[in-house]
Amino acid sequence: MTVNYNEQLSALVDGELRGEQLEHVLDLLKTDVQAQQQLQRYQHTSDVLNGFTAKLHPTNLSARLALALEDEPSYAVRSESKAKVLPFPSQLWKQVSGLAIAASVGALAVVGVMSQPENQLVSAPVQTAAYEVVNDVHPQLASGNRWTVSEPEVEERLNTYLVDHNEYAGASGVFSYARVVSYDAGQ
Amino acid sequence: MQKARHIIFSLCLLIIPFSVHADENAMQLLQSMGTAAKNLNYDGVFAYQSGNKLQSIRIIHRADERDEIERVLSLNGAAREVIRTNDLVTCIYPEGKRIHVNRRPLGRGFPSDLLSRLSSATDYYKVTLGVESRVADRLAQELSITPIDNYRYGYRLWVDKASHLLLKSELLRDNKDVLETFAFSSVTINADITDEMLRPQITGHEMTWNRSDSQSPNQNTAIRGLSVWKLDWLPEGFVLVAQQSRLKANTGNAVEQRVYSDGLSSVSVFIEQIHAAHNHLKGGSNMGAINAFGTILHSHFVTVVGEVPAHTVEKIGHGIRHGNEGQQ
DSSP: OOHHHHHHHHHHHTTOOOHHHHHHHHHHHHHOHHHHHHHHHHHHHHHHHHTOTTTSOOOOHHHHHHHHHHHOOOOOSOOGGGGGGSOOOHHHHHHHHTTOOOOOOOOOOOOOEEOOOGGGOSOOOOOOOOOEEEOOOOGGGSSSSSOSOOOHHHHHHHHHHHHHHHTTOOTTGGGTTHHHHTOOOOO | OHHHHHHHHHHHHHHHHHHHHHHHHHHHHHHHHHHHHHHOOEEEEEEEEETTEEEEEEEEEEEOSSOEEEEEEESSSSOOEEEEOSSEEEEEETTTTEEEEEEOSSOOOSSOGGGGGGGGGTTTEEEEEEEEEEETTEEEEEEEEEESSTTSOEEEEEEETTTOOEEEEEEEETTTEEEEEEEEEEEEETOOOOTGGGSOSSOOTTOEEEEEOOOOHHHHHHHHHHOOEEESOOOTTOEEEEEEEEEETTTOOEEEEEEEESSSOEEEEEEEEOOSOOEEEOEEEEETTEEEEEEEETTEEEEEEESSOHHHHHHHHHTEEETTTTTO
16 A cells, blocks of 8 residues: 555545546555554544544444445445445534645645854854745634645745754654644645 | 651652653653654555644655755645755745745754754643544654643644654644644655655746755854844843855845744744835734744844744743843
């Protein structure tokens, strides 16, 4: 099972899969025990974060899914209704659909830096530079995995700083680089 | 009356040592948590939730007598990875076809070395033990970390009872609003981690490689004495814990980073030379619980970044000044 499959399984939990992709993942889940286990882990993750663990009875989702699949005669016809075979509580679907992660192509362009001789470390007189200060905070983006700025150049610089700062993250040390790998490149 | 005083005094004797003992246990557990994260082998999937965003991430960590290696990869969206070895941080961004290799500034173990400074944090946080519960099918001990003021965030941590690995973390604003959650959904501790598991899935062909080197500790010491930038204000308990300077590969701009910490929370101050026309942040921005404040001073981009509230980075940012200010 590859990372691509992991991505598709995660998308399945998020309710993002349709058509051929959905059929492909359902086929995989019929036979692949590892995929079934992984699906359970993703489902559990979603449950934990949405606070459903206390409300729901323990559910072997992949086993229920496999049972449901056995009753399905054919998946040759593409249909939106296939998602209905998944025995998620309707409330859960409503919740996770709002948490879909954009699998987007974009620019998380973190620029590199190179070594610098010591004699250049002291701030030397700097040429007068033309520059522009931007105050482009987007209040509507005040939460999530993306800097609340619109200028790509500023965002790129902040991302560079984020990587460098993460080395010093305190209590969340184990998890701190999650912010870097989950940066929402889509907007 | 005298009898009542005796009773009260006796009760105090009973209560005070108990509460101190509880705090000591909490601090010991917190310190063990830092050690466990560095020394254990583990392979797990955790969720990261910030705002309305949810991400599944796999972490694989291996430590032995010689090396410490960690691979963190996104399981949703673009397959980004971060691989940390003893002294290098490699960030792979497949969507931008970029690989960023950065020498770790202090070249020591990870996760964060800050937890080794926890003893200095005790004056600024109340650390207490909570109840036991289950996280990722493991028995966990809850730790509550409450700051003394509103210049820093609080935490609720769930630490594995058996191994002391951090299993779940919530970052709290005003001790109630959860800004970020990290939570393992499954984890194998003392896992057998092969070299193959730590290898990136992307070969690096057709990728742009950027490499960096920070200065040596000796050089950093030299910088510390020479830096002309001053900070007028820091939250109580924050002290300088690291400093480095580099040149950006694409611009040649010199960037100085100073890290200030109270032993648990930290902020970085980045001071970057400007050589050409560029835009910069003026005011605040945030990414999840990370806040940034930017301004321009003496032809330098000055940016404060940290896991602290917005008003903290803003107040620090307003207090930064060039050493020559007031002499001109």
